[in-house]
Amino acid sequence: MTGAAFILAINMAVAGLLAAAFMTIAVYDVRRVSARWMAVGYLLGAAYFIIEFSIPAFSNAIPVVVVAFAVMLAGIVAFNVAIAHKYDVAPPWRLMLGLFIAATVVVSLVQDLPRHSLARMMAYQLPYALMTFLAIGIIRSSPLKRQHLDSLLMALLAATGLQFAAKPFIAQALGGWGASPQAYVESSYASVSQALGAVFLVAIALLLLVMIVRDVLADATNKSETDALSGLMNRRGFEYHARDALRSAVRHGVPVSLVIADLDHFKTINDGFGHACGDHVIKVFAGLLHETASDSHIAGRIGGEEFAILLSGSNLAAARLLAEGTRAAFSALPIVGLPAGRRCTASFGVAELRPEGDFDSLMRRADQALYDAKKDGRDCVRLAVAPDAGDLPLTGRG
Structure with a gap:
């Protein structure tokens, strides 16, 4: 097993565990709609890693690559819906679905371009970046008062979006992302790309878990300090x-x-x-x-x-x-x-x-x-x- 394949397997397991963690919170407190959507997002992330891991088994991997791209982008859409619910903002469904459909169509069309062309690489990574930057816009539009953890989350999302935008240039600097989809996991770029993904995957998830658990505890404290009849503090x-x-x-x-x-x-x-x-x-x-x-x-x-x-x-x-x-x-x-x-x-x-x-x-x-x-x-x-x-x-x- 190559280094990139090993990291893919780790990312798949981590994404699954994070999905289970968010689902546990959603079951504990059914009002946490954001936790349910976060669980969906990380489940889709785990599915993406499974598809990527299985690509070498296909003789014609192009349809599988397009499906993998769509699954990953759908995971980011679910993440953005979770962010919108957490920050009391209406999810921008039209914008996200429009970007999702357009990006999936473009990725399908660029399959005929040379594999190492910058345009083809950009077609994969820019939609991820744009969808991630959209999450920052959702947070900034929130009517809720922002705290330090919210600013830290926006900074992490900005870094994540920038690494997506930078990946085509990283791939070219490292000699490409493999001569074929099946050869992707053997390339140096794959190891770097999956390692970067793991770092941001875990960092954002851990920060969100801390924020959601903080909100759950704050609600529990508020409930214990509130008089049910008057709505004032007891x-x-x-x-x-x-x-x-x-x-x-x-x-x-x-x-x-x-x-x-x-x-x-x-x-x-x-x-x-x-x-x-x-x-x-x-x-x-x-x-x-x-x-x-x-x-x-x-x-x-x-x-x-x-x-x-x-x-x-x-x-x-x-x-x-x-x-x-x-x-x-x-x-x-x-x-x-x-x-x-x-x-x-x-x-x-x-x-x-x-x-x-x-x-x-x-x-x-x-x-x-x-x-x-x-x-x-x-x-x-x-x-x-x-x-x-x-x-x-x-x-x-x-």
């Missing part, structure tokens, strides 16, 4: 992310405030109108908080009818305005399932982080302000202030 998720946001705000010297809200007389809603109505009230209030929260805010449902929102970059006055706006909006909303004249209200406690304070002290002070709001008749906002700061004007009930 207490565990809120405290974890709020503490982290507070530390970051302190490092950057920006103010931090906390608003805690409690739905007024919530038990009477559950008892008088049913738990389905109570659940709807929870969702309505959570929706208001979600609309209110910006990217720098952390909102969560921290108890049955108790909510909190950490405002990084907001002082006490700004937090008070947010609380008052939410209070007024909620009290004005008609609630499905309640009588026409019945409105729901909420009480709010607001505190700003003191220079010597921490998250726990901020929570205690906001909670005390919430207690004051309930003691003063509910449906109002109360502020936690330093003992020597005097009483600030407080908002009354709306």
Whole structure:
């Protein structure tokens, strides 16, 4: 067995194993459509290596060569579909299928050209390069925020596309790619080409596996930190992310405030109108908080009818305005399932982080302000202030 044939066999096995790995992820999480398409892509890659490995057994290898080319290009198409699903982009089917059909036709037609002509070699490799560069365009068009691993993937794809484009020149420099398709595996170019393919095959697959596993773990973490009813963070998720946001705000010297809200007389809603109505009230209030929260805010449902929102970059006055706006909006909303004249209200406690304070002290002070709001008749906002700061004007009930 020649060196190139040995590398072909290794590539075939590696592609099969990678397909199995992606399929395992797809079975574990059926929402990972990208993993299914990735598995298809690498299965087609394994099929390509099998066909290449079997070419010496055919007396007339030209049809087999064309089939091998089409299978490899189809594998890259499947890869691009996987990338499109991963990055929330509609797959460019027309462009990919148009390129696939045109390239396959061209490869069929160039079989009459001299085997070592640059045009014939280009007809094989340029479609691979163009289809790979298309994957970069898909990532760049994604509405999702790019991270470092995404940039690394684009760099790897660019290198892969460039090596496809360079292969005709590498083949000519190494004396061609064999006098016939059957002689391909015996050429020096075949060893170099298959080795390059193995490097990029494994590098891209491993990076994608890391990215997909990262996404799966992130989703699992998010699910464990999310309250199913409200869609906001649960207490565990809120405290974890709020503490982290507070530390970051302190490092950057920006103010931090906390608003805690409690739905007024919530038990009477559950008892008088049913738990389905109570659940709807929870969702309505959570929706208001979600609309209110910006990217720098952390909102969560921290108890049955108790909510909190950490405002990084907001002082006490700004937090008070947010609380008052939410209070007024909620009290004005008609609630499905309640009588026409019945409105729901909420009480709010607001505190700003003191220079010597921490998250726990901020929570205690906001909670005390919430207690004051309930003691003063509910449906109002109360502020936690330093003992020597005097009483600030407080908002009354709306």
